[in-house]
Amino acid sequence: DHCLVIDEEKIRCGVDAISGSECEAINCCFDGHTCFYGNAVTVQCTKDAQMIVVVARDATLPHIIFTSIKFLAEDERCNPVGLTSAFAIYQFPVSACGTVLTEEYGVLIYENKMSSSFDVTSGPVGLITRDSDFELLMQCRYIGTSVKAVVVEVGVAPAPQPVAALGPLDVELRLANGQCINKGCVEAEEIVYSSFYVDADYPVTKVLRGPVYVEVRMLHRTDPNLILTLGRCWATSSPDPYSHPQWDLLTDGCPYSDDRYQTTLLSMHTTTQVQYPTHHKRFVFKMFSFVMPTIIPKGPTSGAKIYSHLKEKVTIHCDTAVCIPSLGYDCQPRCHRKGRDVAASGRVASGEETVMVSSKEVVIIDPRASL
Incomplete structure (x- = not known):
């Protein structure tokens, strides 16, 4: 409701002693005493x-x-x-x-x-x-x-929709639909990852800057020594993982460092929701829209670039692998480190399969106030 404005933020609208009908006639809100902007x-x-x-x-x-x-x-x-x-x-x-x-x-x-x-x-x-x-x-x-x-x-802008695909290794990428309503609960997996979208839920929509909760999991394996690892995770504006434009979410299993709203990796060590925590990877990123630059061909600003939202969907992709820990290597990415640690972060055990897994399309919406 556009008239739900807290008292300390209300700005008076109209003249003193204005009536409710007069207030609404000038497109403002009336609470019985005060006329204010909504x-x-x-x-x-x-x-x-x-x-x-x-x-x-x-x-x-x-x-x-x-x-x-x-x-x-x-x-x-x-x-x-x-x-x-x-x-x-x-x-x-x-x-x-x-x-x-x-x-x-x-x-x-x-x-x-x-x-x-x-x-x-x-x-x-x-x-x-x-x-x-x-x-x-x-x-x-x-x-x-x-x-x-x-x-x-x-003017109305873009719109979201997400998840799940199987690879030869039986790896699935899916989106959680639990509600995170408390301030600072971005890492509360027990709440957010309590349920996931299924095919009947689509299309699923997400708003710009809204959190997208991703889980990649390995299916049909019962060996607790196996560890699922993520290499690169990225998004495209079409289901084709090799299409352009692209945007990195993770690189070598670590948050993409050039994104101001960096992806958050979630720990599986404390969760009690899954039988084999090492068979799962979870991360959260803030929803975005791809934009396209256009060169102005004529006029006083000829040659200048303008940007516009691509009114398209977003698909999430991840390169995954199964790793077996060995002496001196625990299969975990070495984020925020340099040298040999970074090089080792993408390493997988010899002979293990690797597979790319993709989500369904995510539709981006940009809600507007009703005017």
Whole structure:
């Protein structure tokens, strides 16, 4: 509910002693005493030809980044006139910030577009982002002596869906669907990995920056001395593991060091959920979307790069192997170390099979506030 704003974050909307109906008429929320802005993007048009735009941090998930907001044109009048941890407030003349004026049947229509950019992280064979891209087309309509604010269109972005495939070694990659609702419970395997998605659950969706709980397990083996190892784990925008773009999640069994939101490896030593803990590997990564760079061919910004989300699904892949511990080698990756330890981290016992395993496709969604 966009009107669920905590008291300390409420910003008053409208004049003093405003009624509930008057408050709702200007697109705000009323709690019986106070008229305030809700967790959305609120557009208001005044009779003295001003456009007021109040943007809530929670208007998107992940939260919108206030410093990335822009309008059709930029000048000093387009900067926020008020800024809190939860809201950014803009107010400018309807003719400013690149607003386009049209007229039809005696109605003056002032139209502008608010959008937010996103940070792009680059890797050797792919580009990703964990930020949402947000666009809002808005209008002020002046009809005789009346004024009407209209939100015309909200730009909607990508969407997720996950898991499981068998290899000749009988290795399965699956996603856990347990709920981690307590702060800091990212490693609470007993909660999160208490259940897993099955075929009937698909399509499964994930939000940008939301945690994706992955388990790779070895099937039909009962030897407790066998250890399942992970080499490289990565994601692609298609089911083909060799397609581009790609993004690494693990390299040599360790979190990919060039990702600002590094993958978290989970320990199997403390779990009581499985009979053979060494036959399982678990890790968590933050959901992302692939992006595609485009070169602007013409105009004043010719040659510049712009980035856009690839409206596609993501598939997860892992190279796996079975290892038998030997004297001086315990089959565990040597993360955060250098030299011979790193080289040894990808080693498997002689003669053991290796196999690549893939998930089903994960659909990425970017929930928006209903405006």
